Amino acid sequence: MTDTTKNRPVYRNIHVSQIVSYRLPPAGIVSILHRISGLLMFFLLPFVIWMFDTSLSTEISFDGFKNAFVAGIGFVPGWFVKLVALGLIWGYLHHFIAGVRHLWMDATHSVSKEQGKSSAILTLVLSVLLTVALGAKLFGLY
């Protein structure tokens, strides 16, 4: 055994303090982001239902829904409402694409290291590009 292999850190049960130094492969990044995006949407459920309610109930409430993204809601400024919506957009896109990746792996039994890596990179690229495109629209860049 060479010195380099001997000195490699070994993580059995990863502790919170080791997260930063722990290098995840692309599939691992997709996996943890799948959890984070899921939990994010779980906590933002009341905001989603509020949007569902105000955007659909009446024409007046619809105007209020649109105005929330400009003038804000109560003490929350409009740009922050947009930022939360952008977080939801990213969360949904990542969770959706990573979920389709899961279903595809379940259905085809494609669980090789190479396919896991390439599909993980595809998931990250697609979700980030779509988030940037929709985020630019949300913040009125085009």
Added chain:
Amino acid sequence: MSTFGTKRIVTGAHYGLRDWLAQRVTAVLMALFTIVLLVQVLFTKQPLGYELWAGIFSQQWMKFVTFALILSLAFHAWVGVRDIWMDYVKPVGLRLALHVFTLVWLVGCAGWAIQVLWRL
């Protein structure tokens, strides 16, 4: 499932496979709902506004599938969030509290969403 004799299964509560499958089935339903909704928003000659948006959800079949979506989402999120607590939260009391919170949160949100859907 055999509960007696030589084929008796002595370990586990056996809800793992059912939950795993339910999470995937509900995921497919929600993905299909997303596509159905997106098609109605994108492939229309109407301008994007209240008329179009409210028109989509005024159809009875749309209310039918939205109701199914709300329940799918609640079940899907229950399995997923419970997985997170089971993986990272070890103290039994705290984990139980989080499970109860998750159930209350999801049942409450599902009820609220159905209430909104009901009066459309």
